[in-house]
Amino acid sequence: xxxxxxxxxxxxxxxxxxxxxxxxxxxxxxxxxxxxxxxxxxxxxxxxxxxxxxxxxxxxxxxxxxxxxxxxxxxxxxxxxxxxxxxxxxxxxxxxxxxxxxxxxxxxxxxxxxxxxxxxxxxxxxxxxxxxxxxxxxxxxxxxxxxxxxxxxxxxxxxxxxxxxxxxxxxxxxxxxxxxxxxxxxxxxxxxxxxxxxxxxxxxxxxxxxxxxxxxxxxxxxxxxxxxxxxxxxxxxxxxxxxxxxxxxxxxxxxxxxxxxxxxxxxxxxxxxxxxxxxxxxxxxxxxxxxxxxxxxxxxxxxxxxxxxxxxxxxxxxxxxxxxxxxxxxxxxxxxxxxxxxxxxxxxxxx
Amino acid sequence: xxxxxxxxxxxxxxxxxxxxxxxxxxxxxxxxxxxxxxxxxxxxxxxxxxxxxxxxxxxxxxxxxxxxxxxxxxxxxxxxxxxxxxxxxxxxxxxxxxxxxxxxxxxxxxxxxxxxxxxxxxxxxxxxxxxxxxxxxxxxxxxxxxxxxxxxxxxxxxxxxxxxxxxxxxxxxxxxxxxxxxxxxxxxxxxxxxxxxxxxxxxxxxxxxxxxxxxxxxxxxxxxxxxxxxxxxxxxxxxxxxxxxxxxxxxxxxxxxxxxxxxxxxxxxxxxxxxxxxxxxxxxxxxxxxxxxxxxxxxxxxxxxxxxxxxxxxxxxxxxxxxxxxxxxxxxxxxxxxxxxxxxxxxxxxxxxxxxxxxxxxxxxxxxxxxxxxxxxxxxxxxxxxxxxxxxxxxxxxxxxxxxxxxxxxxxxxxxxxxxxxxxxxxxxxxxxxxxxxxxxxxxxxxxxxxxxxxxxxxxxxxxxxxxxxxxxxxxxxxxxxxxxxxxxxxxxxxxxxxxxxxxxxxxxxxxxxxxxxxxxxxxxxxxxxxxxxxxxxxxxxxxxxxxxxxxxxxxxxxxxxxxxxxxxxxxxxxxxxxxxxxxxxxxxxxxxxxxxxxxxxxxxxxxxxxxxxxxxxxxxxxxxxxxxxxxxxxxxxxxx
Numbered sequence: 001x002x003x004x005x006x007x008x009x010x011x012x013x014x015x016x017x018x019x020x021x022x023x024x025x026x027x028x029x030x031x032x033x034x035x036x037x038x039x040x041x042x043x044x045x046x047x048x049x050x051x052x053x054x055x056x057x058x059x060x061x062x063x064x065x066x067x068x069x070x071x072x073x074x075x076x077x078x079x080x081x082x083x084x085x086x087x088x089x090x091x092x093x094x095x096x097x098x099x100x101x102x103x104x105x106x107x108x109x110x111x112x113x114x115x116x117x118x119x120x121x122x123x124x125x126x127x128x129x130x131x132x133x134x135x136x137x138x139x140x141x142x143x144x145x146x147x148x149x150x151x152x153x154x155x156x157x158x159x160x161x162x163x164x165x166x167x168x169x170x171x172x173x174x175x176x177x178x179x180x181x182x183x184x185x186x187x188x189x190x191x192x193x194x195x196x197x198x199x200x201x202x203x204x205x206x207x208x209x210x211x212x213x214x215x216x217x218x219x220x221x222x223x224x225x226x227x228x229x230x231x232x233x234x235x236x237x238x239x240x241x242x243x244x245x246x247x248x249x250x251x252x253x254x255x256x257x258x259x260x261x262x263x264x265x266x267x268x269x270x271x272x273x274x275x276x277x278x279x280x281x282x283x284x285x286x287x288x289x290x291x292x293x294x295x296x297x298x299x300x301x302x303x304x305x306x307x308x309x310x311x312x313x314x315x316x317x318x319x320x321x322x323x324x325x326x327x328x329x330x331x332x333x334x335x336x337x338x339x340x341x342x343x344x345x346x347x348x349x350x351x
Numbered sequence: 352x353x354x355x356x357x358x359x360x361x362x363x364x365x366x367x368x369x370x371x372x373x374x375x376x377x378x379x380x381x382x383x384x385x386x387x388x389x390x391x392x393x394x395x396x397x398x399x400x401x402x403x404x405x406x407x408x409x410x411x412x413x414x415x416x417x418x419x420x421x422x423x424x425x426x427x428x429x430x431x432x433x434x435x436x437x438x439x440x441x442x443x444x445x446x447x448x449x450x451x452x453x454x455x456x457x458x459x460x461x462x463x464x465x466x467x468x469x470x471x472x473x474x475x476x477x478x479x480x481x482x483x484x485x486x487x488x489x490x491x492x493x494x495x496x497x498x499x500x501x502x503x504x505x506x507x508x509x510x511x512x513x514x515x516x517x518x519x520x521x522x523x524x525x526x527x528x529x530x531x532x533x534x535x536x537x538x539x540x541x542x543x544x545x546x547x548x549x550x551x552x553x554x555x556x557x558x559x560x561x562x563x564x565x566x567x568x569x570x571x572x573x574x575x576x577x578x579x580x581x582x583x584x585x586x587x588x589x590x591x592x593x594x595x596x597x598x599x600x601x602x603x604x605x606x607x608x609x610x611x612x613x614x615x616x617x618x619x620x621x622x623x624x625x626x627x628x629x630x631x632x633x634x635x636x637x638x639x640x641x642x643x644x645x646x647x648x649x650x651x652x653x654x655x656x657x658x659x660x661x662x663x664x665x666x667x668x669x670x671x672x673x674x675x676x677x678x679x680x681x682x683x684x685x686x687x688x689x690x691x692x693x694x695x696x697x698x699x700x701x702x703x704x705x706x707x708x709x710x711x712x713x714x715x716x717x718x719x720x721x722x723x724x725x726x727x728x729x730x731x732x733x734x735x736x737x738x739x740x741x742x743x744x745x746x747x748x749x750x751x752x753x754x755x756x757x758x759x760x761x762x763x764x765x766x767x768x769x770x771x772x773x774x775x776x777x778x779x780x781x782x783x784x785x786x787x788x789x790x791x792x793x794x795x796x797x798x799x800x801x802x803x804x805x806x807x808x809x810x811x812x813x814x815x816x817x818x819x820x821x822x823x824x825x826x827x828x829x830x831x832x833x834x835x836x837x838x839x840x841x842x843x844x845x846x847x848x849x850x851x852x853x854x855x856x857x858x859x860x861x862x863x864x865x866x867x868x869x870x871x872x873x874x875x876x877x878x879x880x881x882x883x884x885x886x887x888x889x890x891x892x893x894x895x896x897x898x899x900x901x902x903x904x905x906x907x908x909x910x911x912x913x914x915x916x917x918x919x920x921x922x923x924x925x926x927x928x929x930x931x932x933x934x935x936x937x938x939x940x941x942x943x944x945x946x947x948x949x950x951x952x953x954x955x956x957x958x959x960x961x962x963x964x965x966x967x968x969x970x971x972x973x974x975x976x977x978x979x980x981x982x983x984x985x986x987x988x989x990x991x992x
Binding site: 042049062063066074075093094095110112114225228258316317318320323 | 564883892
């Protein structure tokens with residue numbers, strides 16, 4: 001996720017929201033919220049949702065999109081991104097991208113996809129890239145018309161997350177544990193520059209203040225020919241670090257287990273990695289610290305630089321709401337708030 | 352081929368309907384009258400009339416079933432009983448939820464034989480045409496001691512004694528969204544033998560228009576056609592002290608699977624085929640009635656979805672052999688019992704090898720009538736020994752006390768029940784667990800039934816019940832996100848059910864029958880399934896807390912009409928009764944009109960079904976829309992020998 005860019009844009013639009021005389025139709029001032037949680041939802045119920053949380057007073061607004069627009073998001077949320085003044089919510093099962101005014105949350109457009117979209121990132125002026133899980137390519141979205149252009153860019157297998165840095169877009173080719181590449185795209189001409197080799201199952205991308213890209217590789221969870229679990233043939237996960245400007249792998253960290261999400265604390269040169277608990281990576285020396293932040297298992301992690309708090313999402317299955325537990329930097333749980341079903345991502349705003 | 356058939360059905364239906372409306376034809380009084388009969392029940396395995404049963408049984412009788420000709424059993428159960436049918440819409444699956452439990456927890460019986468699918472453990476009622484069943488019994492209290500495991504929530508009992516008199520009957524039907532139907536029924540007597548045949552062909556495009564709330568626009572359902580062929584043939588021989596009957600039921604269904612309205616490019620389709628052969632011999636020996644049954648079944652369920660490269664082939668077989676006895680004594684005691692043996696097998700490319708289950712069962716279920724024939728006691732115990740998970744003992748005790756002669760009956764039952772894991776729960780490669788245990792339940796029901804001669808209120812029934820399910824099986828995602836079958840769910844269900852029936856006659860030849868049914872169902876997760884489980888104390892998903900159904904039937908000479916109304920309360924999609932994740936309450940009104948005319952020796956019956964008159968937009972299952980107002984015509988020509 002390009003959280004840095006999101007942060008910047010969110011700061012921009014929150015500033016604009018301060019001048020707004022017409023708060024959201026729900027009657028709630030959404031600009032008060034400085035944390036947005038995407039909740040995946042149950043695949044068969046297609047009930048993904050957004051939760052807004054205000055850490056100043058602890059207030060929570062559930063189902064933000066439905067409250068404002070009178071209809072459900074309808075889909076399972078794969079990711080979200082703020083591009084210009086819009087929030088793009090990527091949903092599969094419905095295979096669409098809901099575009100809302102990031103200030104009011106009113107629906108601006110629905111981009112219907114013929115593919116299965118997963119990740120989205122801005123790609124220069126007036127366009128964005130969307131990864132397609134099953135068609136192994138990236139679609140180009142026109143941000144003027146909110147339509148899918150005819151251009152597609154072939155990448156590796158089952159691409160998931162995507163992030164842009166400068167004129168490069170990096171695509172994590174997950175392959176459900178069978179691919180181990182990152183495709184680098186020139187956003188100027190929509191062409192593939194190179195393909196980098198990383199660990200198996202790259203799934204999540206994050207950038208830091210030194211223009212490095214952190215690639216979380218999930219590894220492979222193996223099954224034998226009878227579809228029974230075969231842990232002996234599992235491939236453990238890893239974290240790869242890429243120089244975002246030169247598109248070169250700098251280093252890698254082998255980890256046991258199957259990590260799935262990462263959040264970066266630039267101020268303390270730390271990264272928090274979801275991997276059967278929450279591991280801490282020293283981003284200066286690019287290695288794991290000896291002790292974990294917590295051994296509790298979570299779905300997703302986010303770091304709020306303003307509060308200096310770590311947000312951890314806990315799913316309780318896909319038929320009841322999950323929760324978010326906030327940890328301090330010492331690893332103590334401070335408080336919690338309710339999220340939607342299957343919380344899977346955080347987006348922070350500095351007020 | 353289909354277009355030729357379509358033209359043929361429309362032409363013949365129009366022709367027959369025009370005969371029906373011809374003024375010169377003589378009117379024929381509809382044979383079945385709106386009289387309350389002494390209804391006998393088979394779903395409970397207690398050989399007593401309805402009022403003497405120990406728990407509530409709803410019977411949809413032959414007369415009513417005739418009126419519903421042309422619909423599937425799911426639609427009829429939704430209209431006529433207090434069960435909740437989880438209907439995915441025309442062309443989609445329709446499963447049952449009885450008293451707040453899941454479809455796998457209701458036992459479906461055809462002539463006393465369990466027919467739930469071996470791998471799934473449930474029945475798709477959209478594949479069962481009403482025309483094949485003479486009556487349906489909804490028996491929410493049938494314990495495991497009656498027919499074995501599978502019915503924590505009760506049983507649905509299907510009788511298929513279709514034609515009562517020698518005749519030849521041909522039916523054509525046509526309706527909205529491309530629905531066409533042809534059927535034939537025949538019965539023939541010769542000496543002690545009776546032969547019958549019942550065949551039906553259905554085709555429906557199911558391309559109805561609906562409002563897609565996911566995209567905020569009207570759309571048409573696509574990739575949703577179904578084609579079904581059903582054939583049932585039977586032969587019966589009756590002589591003094593002996594009765595032999597054999598029945599074969601073959602069904603073949605091909606369905607396109609559209610998925611939810613969120614999926615606009617589905618390529619999935621499904622094939623369901625089943626061949627069932629039931630033979631039974633009844634005789635009497637030294638005052639003891641003996642019945643021997645032999646049942647063979649072969650079924651296939653194949654699913655194809657090119658989008659996700661899935662080709663699933665499943666073949667299942669079942670063989671059941673049983674012998675039962677019935678010995679009345681002079682002391683108000685009837686000794687009854689049964690021994691049976693069954694083998695089930697599944698071969699599928701989803702499992703890594705052929706799987707089988709063998710079962711041997713013994714039942715003792717005497718009936719005792721004491722206290723000047725006022726108190727009836729129904730103790731029963733059944734032992735089921737399985738090769739794959741041991742032996743289960745299922746006891747039950749039912750009672751019925753005639754408080755005021757022929758007027759008020761008190762009833763109740765306590766039972767311990769079990770439900771064996773389905774083959775999929777045991778052997779599905781990712782998530783199945785061969786070490787799963789059966790689900791158990793303890794059920795208690797208390798009720799009262801009262802009947803009067805008063806025309807305004809002919810009968811009233813009140814039932815309350817409580818069910819405690821232990822180690823219920825639920826598919827739950829593990830730490831790697833793989834859904835796994837686990838014995839983790841304890842469910843606490845309680846409810847109240849009330850039904851009334853009125854019957855009156857005006858001017859000698861005008862009859863009315865008014866039925867009302869209402870239910871309150873509270874089905875909750877009773878204990879934490881995992882640390883911090885927020886579901887405890889909340890209503891189970893998709894279970895309506897309140898439901899109300901009523902129907903008014905009218906009959907005069909050649910005309911018969913039924914108006915029905917159904918209201919279902921909000922259903923939740925989450926475990927926590929989240930109002931933002933709920934399906935709105937809905938109400939449905941429909942009318943069926945039926946008229947008969949006679950031309951010579953041929954009797955014509957025409958019917959019109961107007962469904963969802965209020966054009967209600969609703970979903971029973973999230974993202975599976977139900978059609979708005981729609982109309983269907985059926986015409987039947989019957990020649991009585």
